Amino acid sequence: MGKWRRREEMIGKDVIDGEAKKIGVTKDIAWSEEGTLALLIETIDEQDFFLEFDDVERIGDVIFIKPKTSLQPIPTKTCPMCKYKNPIEAVYCAKCGHTLENKDTKNEKK
Numbered sequence: 001m002g003k004w005r006r007r008e009e010m011i012g013k014d015v016i017d018g019e020a021k022k023i024g025v026t027k028d029i030a031w032s033e034e035g036t037l038a039l040l041i042e043t044i045d046e047q048d049f050f051l052e053f054d055d056v057e058r059i060g061d062v063i064f065i066k067p068k069t070s071l072q073p074i075p076t077k078t079c080p081m082c083k084y085k086n087p088i089e090a091v092y093c094a095k096c097g098h099t100l101e102n103k104d105t106k107n108e109k110k
Contacts, residue, residue, distance in 0.1 A: 005059065013059075015041050015051070018067030024049075026063060039063070041071060048074040048085060 007029050015023045024043035030050055031037050038050040049071035057064040075088040077100055084095035092099055 010039065010059070010063075014062045015039070016062050016064050017069070018057075018065070023065070023071075038072075040074070043071075048076060050074060 010026050010029060013026050015026060017023050022044065024041045026039050027042050027048070028040040029037065030040050036052060038052045039056070041049045041051050043049060051065060051069065051071055055066050055069040057066045076085040077088055077090065078085055079093035079096060079098050079100060081098040082093060082096040084093055086094055086100060090100055
């Protein structure tokens, strides 16, 4: 039986691509409705992406990903008060609680 890893062991690890370049850092673990597991990666330019576990080459002190891995962008909306990136479907900011306007609501007010 293979070695199991805890969530805490994954968070904060550097993510390195096939050319030995740092892509970003793991922020969390995510799963889809279909049961696929992924890492939530924050890239160097502070964008969030999902990286499916099938695209992970090896996990040690850092996480190596397979060459030509495609990161899946995560749609977010930024809180106007604290600048925290929230899931696109969020109504309130997870960090400060400020109400987040969606584009449809904003257009209805005009």
